[in-house]
Amino acid sequence: MRIPSALSLSLSAAALLLPLGGCGNDNGAFFQGYAEGDFVYVASSEAGRLTELPVRRGQQVEAGAPLFALDAERETAARNQASAQLAAAAAQLEDIATGKRPAEVDVTRAQLAQAEAASRRSATQLRRDTEQFRIGGIARSQLDDSREQARSDAARVRELKAQLDVAALPGRDDQRLAQAAQVEAARAALAQADWTLAQKRQAAPAAGLVFDTLYRVGEWVPAGSPVVSLLPPGNIKVRLFVPQAALGALKVGQQLMVSCDGCGAPIPVRVDYISTQAEYTPPVIYSRESRGKLVYMIQARPTPEMAPRLHPGQPLEAVPQ
Known part of the structure; x- marks a missing residue:
């Protein structure tokens, strides 16, 4: 001046x-x-x-x-909102990277156990019906039904095993990249909110009068x-x-x-x-x-x-x- x-x-x-x-x-x-x-x-x-x-x-x-x-109520609220959005985006990225939740995997495992038990029963029934058919004890139609049931139960076991393998896989690369970009955008928004909030308090840039x-x-x-x-x-x-x-x-x-x-x-x-x-x-x-x-x-x-x-x-x- x-x-x-x-x-x-x-x-x-x-x-x-x-x-x-x-x-x-x-x-x-x-x-x-x-x-x-x-x-x-x-x-x-x-x-x-x-x-x-x-x-x-x-x-x-x-x-x-x-x-x-200066009063900073609006800036504090904006900073809290940006922090929450970053936490949500990061959690979603982690969820995509780790596959299904443990509880969901447990459900699939229980279904697999049931399917394996049913497959064992149908395989045992198929062996019995095959022996009965050789001695003329049952009709071919009953043998065909037992064979189809055994095939269906075995296919169900393979399906559930495949679901467990998929549950252990992370999300698709494109999906993970898109979510990682969302995390970076949320982090930048938080940095901007922090800077704006910091502007409401000013300190001396140098010693002086x-x-x-x-x-x-x-x-105002x-x-x-x-x-x-x-x-x-x-x-x-x-x-x-x-x-x-x-x-x-x-x-x-x-x-x-x-x-x-x-x-x-x-x-x-x-x-x-x-x-x-x-x-x-x-x-x-x-x-x-x-x-x-x-x-x-x-x-x-x-x-x-x-x-x-x-x-x-x-x-x-x-x-x-």
């Missing part, structure tokens, strides 16, 4: 009026400017009512500290709307305005010493940007007098340890090291 334009204009105008001198030392060059912060605006991708705001303005927080929470809170508990927060603005120490920078005559002596990486009212000892900063365009210049022609009023904006950063001593909008003065 930039300092309001009115403040920038007033500070830059002051830099034009006082390009040299300062801090009670009229013999050394100094540059005027101000501190500025690159704020981190923490928001949720989901809308909701603000239910928790455990931080306050001016509080220092560590990375990972909870910042705010809670610069401002933009909503109160109970208010639209999706993507920042609730907390953070200022990590590494995001504090210094903007200075350098006269044209002094610009050639500065370079990126050069160290400056920054002073401000009530800051104590000067703070070292390093230049990381030098503007290529002059500011607050006459519209067309640069006369000799107007060239003396040209200023260039430079940007410098303090070390993270020194940064908390500076505050956005604070007027500063810097001298080359």
Whole structure:
């Protein structure tokens, strides 16, 4: 976030009026400017009512500290539904892979035992009727009936044995692949539901100062709307305005010493940007007098340890090291 334009204009105008001198030392060059912060605006991708705001303005927080929470009843229900659907799909895949249930197999085994007993009886009856037919004790029609019954009972035994073999087989490959795809789809839906639910609670992405809170508990927060603005120490920078005559002596990486009212000892900063365009210049022609009023904006950063001593909008003065 930039300092309001009115403040920038007033500070830059002051830099034009006082390009040299300062801090009670009229013999050394100094540059005027101000501190500025690159704020981190923490928001949720989901809308909701603000239910928790455990931080306050001016509080220092560590990375990972909870910042705010939105109501999550709908997202929790959606997550539970996705979890149940995944469990159902996985159970169905396991059922397909293992064949029939044990209880169903037990029923088939019992039927097979009955069929084998019936087959043994019909085979015994067939042997008796065959002997009776040889001695003329029964008609051929009775022998034919016994033979057909024995064949039928034996076929029933083979059928039930085949059913047991089939029950032990897994489902068809195409069926298993289709169900496996359903499981993956349910797993992806659960991951999405987890992510959406996690968006209802936001933590600090880095350690820093809670610069401002933009909503109160109970208010509705639209999706993507920042609730907390953070200022990590590494995001504090210094903007200075350098006269044209002094610009050639500065370079990126050069160290400056920054002073401000009530800051104590000067703070070292390093230049990381030098503007290529002059500011607050006459519209067309640069006369000799107007060239003396040209200023260039430079940007410098303090070390993270020194940064908390500076505050956005604070007027500063810097001298080359």
